[in-house]
Amino acid sequence: MRWQVALLWLAACLLANPAQAHKPSDSYLALAVDGRAVNGQWDIALRDLDFAIGLDANGDAAITWGEVKAKHAEIDAYALARLRLGSDGADCPTQVTDHLIDDHTDGAYAVIRFRADCPAPVGVLEATYRLFFDIDPQHKGLLRLEYGGAASTAVFTPEKASQRFTLEKPSALGQFLDYGREGVWHIWIGFDHILFLLALLLPAVAYRQAGKWEAVAAFRPAFVSVLKIVTAFTIAHSITLSLATLKLISLPSRLVESTIAASVVAAALNNVFPLFRERRWAMAFLFGLIHGFGFASVLADLGLPQQALALALVGFNLGVEAGQLAIVAVFLPIAYLLRRTAFYRRLVLIGGSLLIAALAAVWLAERAFDLKLLTF
Structure with a gap:
């Protein structure tokens, strides 16, 4: 029961301020x-x-x-x-x-x-x-x-x-650490990034058989699944973060933010209506390219020291990775311990995915059509 309460508490923290899906005040x-x-x-x-x-x-x-x-x-x-x-x-x-x-x-x-x-x-x-x-x-x-x-x-x-x-x-070390801290902070308050990653990770401790989710027998398959997803996401967003920061590629902000919301919807619904099945790493890479543009917009708002551009870019990106790994380190052990319970497979995996998809669909409508639907 303690693990169930802990997992619910973690989910509540992630969803605590959905109205500020990408950037708080x-x-x-x-x-x-x-x-x-x-x-x-x-x-x-x-x-x-x-x-x-x-x-x-x-x-x-x-x-x-x-x-x-x-x-x-x-x-x-x-x-x-x-x-x-x-x-x-x-x-x-x-x-x-x-x-x-x-x-x-x-x-x-x-x-x-x-x-x-x-x-x-x-x-x-x-x-x-x-x-x-x-x-x-x-x-x-x-x-x-x-x-x-x-x-x-x-x-x-x-x-x-x-x-x-x-x-x-x-x-140089001070600047590197400053931007590293910003990267950690951004991934922790970037609710859409977190929910995209969480939607991909929820099935890592289970596999689909005869239309139902079953618990994995050992920790290794779960760990390998998570490793593939995190690595694919990291490589993808690092590519576009670098290209956008160096001003080699630029995309409209509304397109980027709307696509990020759409990626959360797709990742969550994939847990209910499998399209990518066990190739969630491919989804992580594909949509990770768009998330990289979102990270770049935050880095641009912070301002980049031109004399230490590469240092700031690397520091911020490593900070994002550190923040991401901290989330995984908390989530994976809890999910693994709960994997055999109906609570996890039905309420957390299926119910949580539907909740994430519904919330992200609201973000998508807000960003695509410049609406304000969530007021809390």
Whole structure:
């Protein structure tokens, strides 16, 4: 019974926030330090600003440039009251210089450009970030900091709202680890990626005979099945992640996100109406190519240091693999122990696959037709 509860708990965690299927609430803060001046650009999702201060004046569920422009002063006041920049204990007063709108992979963002002037040349930059933390504790601020031709990254969370940055050229190891952590984090909060992988892994501890799922007799066949799937997925998304990051191939964001949702539907339904049967590794490779474009969009949003492009790319990709292997390491032993139970074969394997397919079908409709069906 303990293993059944554990598996249900794992499934609940994976489905805990389905409305944010691919990207949770993030903002993108870019700072460039030059002597006493700090030039910044802050991209904040319109949907988050609408929730916080209300942008949709006429309530038609479509935020226009006019509605955003009318709220510029309120947006500035709200955002900048939640960002403090300083140096040597002294504040660096901030002034907005421009407003724009930009499209990210998950929708439109308000762009605030600003300049902060510090009392003296900045040696150590102090930053406190508290945007949306009071209304969304899952929100993150993704920082890209440039100084002297080098770039580094950081993440603001409620637990790490205040950070200090010594302005020196970041080490290659530091950049590698920064992007590695981002890769791990992205796979863990990328619910569509997780559910695609989970849908492929659910049958790994079983085989189909006479139209029914039966438990495998030993651990080795299950492990080999998982190894094939994970390897195929890794090779495929590594190929397209690299090609997209190097700007050799580019696909429209809506096409990529819609196809990712469709891949989750296909992988889940394959467990109920087998098409690929034991060739799930082929499905992992085929759709893994599309998932790689999804990973690339996140990496692009983080900003890539051109002087260490290959290092950042490898670090992020290895982080994705580490996060993926951590999920497999938790799932496989539990699934193997439960494989002989009707609970696993009927409720988890079949019922779970149908639930995943239904949820992903909603994502597909939302992404393909620009709808908002899930509001929780």
